[in-house]
Amino acid sequence: MNEQELVKVLSSKIKLVRSEFKYNQDEMASILGISKKTIVQIEKDRQLASWPVIVTFASIFRDSSIIQQEFGEEDIVHLLQTIARKNIHLHQSQKWMNHTFWKVIDEQNGLILQRHVMTHYYRIVDQLGERLFSSFYKKSAVKHFKEMTAYYHK
Structure with missing residues (x-):
């Protein structure tokens, strides 16, 4: 897995996590340090969040059950560190697994x-x-x- 793949996966979870924590788009934008327009674009799959936004998002919402279910790893920050410090790539043939990580x-x-x-x-x-x-x-x-x-x- 590399940064781009993680950005894609986590960008698609922003709206779900926002709902999980009962934030509106203005509040979530403020928390992540981006504009409401950018949140709307991300949530409508018109653009991906930037790497710094994803790092912020995953760090702040590391206790999200949605993030934990997606990665099967409670410490998402450790995963971010591993990816950022090592250029990790998965083979194209490997697929995301539902529960066995x-x-x-x-x-x-x-x-x-x-x-x-x-x-x-x-x-x-x-x-x-x-x-x-x-x-x-x-x-x-x-x-x-x-x-x-x-x-x-x-």
């Missing part, structure tokens, strides 16, 4: 090593889903997973 790679001693199916970054979570570690690099994630499971085994 994390593939379990390994599970030991109450810890789970997972890979995100869209961004291909790795994370280690506990049984409650709390993220303990994440990395874009498999070797680093596997190394930390082995170290952490050995520690939790004691």
Whole structure:
């Protein structure tokens, strides 16, 4: 996934999130630092939001159930950071998945090593889903997973 793909997806969610939080277009425009005319254009799919608007939108509304359902990742800001810092691309053949965003790679001693199916970054979570570690690099994630499971085994 790259910035353009994320912009497209999140631009289409602005109206839904605005409704979720019961804001009118003037209020949402003010929150995002854009004009009401721009909000109208985005909501009518006549233009996409800019990358800075998307970053602002996702950061401010990171607790939106709509955003969380779309990405299956509670920490959308972490996803934004990953995309902005790494030029991430998905293969064209990969499709958005409805509910399964994390593939379990390994599970030991109450810890789970997972890979995100869209961004291909790795994370280690506990049984409650709390993220303990994440990395874009498999070797680093596997190394930390082995170290952490050995520690939790004691």
